[in-house]
Each structure stands twice: as C-alpha cells, then as structure tokens.
Amino acid sequence: MLDGFGMDTITLAGPLEAKLAAMADAGFRQVMLSARDIVGNPGGISAAVAAVQDSGLRPTGFQVLRDFEGLSGHLHDYKVDIARSMLEMCAALASKVLLACSSTSRHASDDLDVIAADLRKLAMMAVPLGIKVAYEGLSWGRTVNEFTTSWDVVCRADCPNLGIGLDSFHIFAAKTPLDSIEDLDAERIFLVQLSDFMWHDTPSFEERMATARTFRVFPGEGVHSEQLADMVLRLHKIGYRGDYSYEVFNDDYQQLPMSVVAERARRSTLWLSEDVLHRSPPLPAWVAQH
C-alpha cells in the first residue's frame, strides 16, 4: 500500500544504513536521497552507493542542486562544475531524477529566458547519464518562487528531460492557488514532495525559510490537510502517477528514534492512499500472473 510514496533521508537522524533500514522496515520501497547523506557516509561514496543498492529501496531522486540558474561568467562555470559532480553522484546511485531548486542568489539574472537557457543546458548535461531534472520553485526563490513560474520556465526551456518538482510546503507558504495545477502537463512533473506545517501564514521569506528548515511535519499532521488532500487529488485528476516523497525537515524528528519517525510517515501514507486517493488494494499475485 505504500507504493509510490517514500521518505527523504533528510528527515531521519543517524547513519545512512540505519535510515534505509528504518524506511524498509516501515514498508517503504523507495527513498529520496540527499547528497549530504551520501557524501557524509563514513565509508565514503562507494559504500553509500552499495548501502542504497543493498537496501532494496529504489531511489525516488537525488537532491539538491542549488542556485544553478541565471549566473554568468565564472559563477556560471563554477555552478556547471558543481552540477556535473551532482549528476555523476546521481548516476552512481542509479537515481533517475536530480532535484534542482530555484535560485536565491542576488547575483542571478531575473530574465526567465536566461534562466530557461541555463536549465536547458543542465538538462542536456543530464541526457547521456539518463537523468531527468526536476526544477522546483522555492517559496523564497528570488525570481522563481511559485510553481506557476517554474512551469513557465520549464516550458520555455522545452527539453523532454526537464520538468518540474512540486513541493506542497512551498505551494502553501506562497499561497499559490491550486487551480493552476490544471495548467500542468502531468508527464512533465518529475517529482512531488509532500509536507505540511503548523501555522497558517508565512508572509516573509525569512519565516518561510525558518519553518521549512526546522518545523515541517508529515501530511495529515499539519494545518493544511484539506489543501494537501486537494492538491494530491488535483494531481491525480490531471494524470500524475509518479512518485510522492516526504520532504520533512523537522528538528523534533531529528531527535526521535528512526522507527518512530518512519511509523509517522507510514501513517501519513495510509491516510493519503486510503482516505484521500481511495487507492484499490493491490490485486492478488495470481491475477498478475494471468
């Protein structure tokens, strides 16, 4: 019943192997991998890659490339180098999706065509590695801070392996109307990250950042449950059948046993798949064989 939903490594505290084991024990079959968890692995990157393979969990994606687009000159060259390293790690982990977040840099251009051209380059870099790039608008992004704008940029770039990543937190924080989901092409949504938080308003970029980085909760635990259910149903309606992952940064969860946090994620998934999406239980094995 947990198919199509997964946790992010960033939600749990502890070594990578233990995080993966806690997710698998809770019944999840996929994991959103953070570069920090891979690089910070005591055994090094190759041991981290082996741990992911051995866990049996499928990578939902790899995160996160920051502040890539809109730069020029040596800043652009520097970020291209960073992006290449991120793409190589993403490929080593057999992850098919790289998450790139909209730029917060004051040095970046606000010209949407310039932003689109840079993302097109990133997408071309990703083609030989078999990777799709999911571009996500941070709610404190300097130019792109709503999914309506990230979608505009993705359309301008016009690359089949460049799509958008949606994050419910940023949508609720920026109060972007959910009606705009109807304008999206479900085939070009490469990742949907879900989380909620505990208050209604986050007017300033500073408040959004502080909440986003320390006090997100799982779907069903916050004050936007109705909107979150509405968002998931709208995505289902336009034909989105891709992955959902829980991008839950929470300081409390960082000091709880992993099994306790993974159980909260499991409860959240049951709420989403049974109460919200009314998913059918999987058919018995003998049906699939015929």
Added chain:
Amino acid sequence: MTLQGPDREAVPEQANRLGIDGIEFIEYATSRPQALGQVLEAMGFRPVARHRSREIVLYRQGAMNLVVNAHPDDARVSATVDGQPVISGVAFRVQDALKAHTRCMALGAWDVPSHAKAMELHIPAIRGPGGSRFYFVDRWKEFSIYDIDFVTIPTVDPAPPALAGMRYFGVVQYIGADRSADWIAYFERMFDFGLIPGDKRFGILPKGTLMHSPCNSFLWQLIEPDPLMDDGETLECLQRLGLGVPDVNAAVGELKSRGVEFVESARLHPEDRGALTRTVLGAVSFELVHQVE
C-alpha cells in the same frame, strides 16, 4: 549527393552550426584486437597504419576509416562487457573542431580529456552514450590526421578500394526505455541532426527512430528496448554500423565468399533493401543498406 537522391526542389537548407560533413572515422575498443581485426578484414577493411604511441591500428577501405583501439585504458570499456568489442567513438568531420567542441560544451556536453603525446594531434571530444565519445576533426581536406599520429604499415596499399562499394551509412544506438525524446532533443541541439518521418525507412530492420546528419551524408538510428521483452535495465551504447552499398545482393555474395555469415531467418534475411551480418565476438555485426549511388 544526399541520401534522398538529388534535390528537385529548392528546399531551404537546415542548420548545420558545427559544419558537420560526414564521418571521419569509427573507433572500436577491444581487449582482443587480433580477433576483431579478422572480422574487419573479412568485411573488406585492411590494416594500413599503427599509432605512434598507443596500441591502435587504422583500418581502411574506400572512404571509410576505422580504428581499433586496444590501448589498456581505452579497452577497459570493452573488458567490462566480457571482452566484447564496443563502438567506442564516432569522429565527425566539422568546419572547425575547436569551435564545434566549444559550442557543444556551452550547450552542456561532457568534455573528454586528451591523451595526446608530444607532436600528436589533440582531437577534441565529448562524451557520447555509454562510455563512447564523439570526436571533432577539421583536418581532412588539406592533409590527413593519420599522417601525424600513425605510421604506415610497410608494403600495404594505404588506400585499399571499398569492397562492393561500401561506405558509412549510419550508426545504430541502443537507448533506454522511453528515452527517444531525450536523445532526439540531444542530437537536434548538439549536432543539428534532423528527425526523419516515421514512414520513411531504410534497410530491413524497421525499428526505432531515424535521424539524419545536417550534411545528409549519414543516418542515426535510436532503438529502445522491446517493451515486450522484460530485460530490465538496458545499457545505452553505440550498437552497430550501417554500411551503404549500391547492390545488396552483390555485396552479400562477395562477403559470403570471404566467410561473412548473414542472419537468414524467416523474418529477417538478406533482401534487395538490406542484410544483417551474424553477430560475432559477442557484439559485432554490420547492417548492409541499399544506397543509391
């Protein structure tokens, strides 16, 4: 000369921003160069020169240059697939190799570091599918690149004629499931390849997506895994060469007399339009395609 024959209408020329003008050479990497050499010789290629510093032999017939790279660093890519030879590079003739390389890098290509030793040519390259490379060569009119990096093998004809009029027709690239759109966009952006309408086919293997080079002198074929075959993750690679011949039956006859075997099943067998050689050394086959002179 174009693949479609002489133009009868004044159709606007497509963009060719790299000035691509055909294939300069094809490179195979293998840890078993002698075995591959025998296969190539049966196909009409002759060894004509050896690389000065690396274990590389240049084969040639007619206008086709083909290098067999057995240098340990390069042949490693072959060792990873049980010693099977792999098509490890395609060199495009371009207007200006440096400009071509710079433009591709700006568009998001991956650089390949050069291993040129003293007095050897640095041929700029970018990474292709799998472990392959795309090289850019601009010295092919005034002099030959092979005169610099290679030493002619004594007593052999440096310019052996092509068997049965064979020439490079195209390259077949295997790609992952649902990857056609990605690779089409890649080749359109990088090299100005153009998409060929789905109903226009060549040869006897009518699968996949066909693209043509901006110079119209070779084709590129993208083939996804068969959706009915559950073979899981398929690696992407340059799979085989297509060779154009004016008369397929005559070419098949001539090659058969040299010991080349062809796939002859009820579904797939030599026809006027084309023929496919049996795979040897685990991975090497050639596709003959009827091509009007």
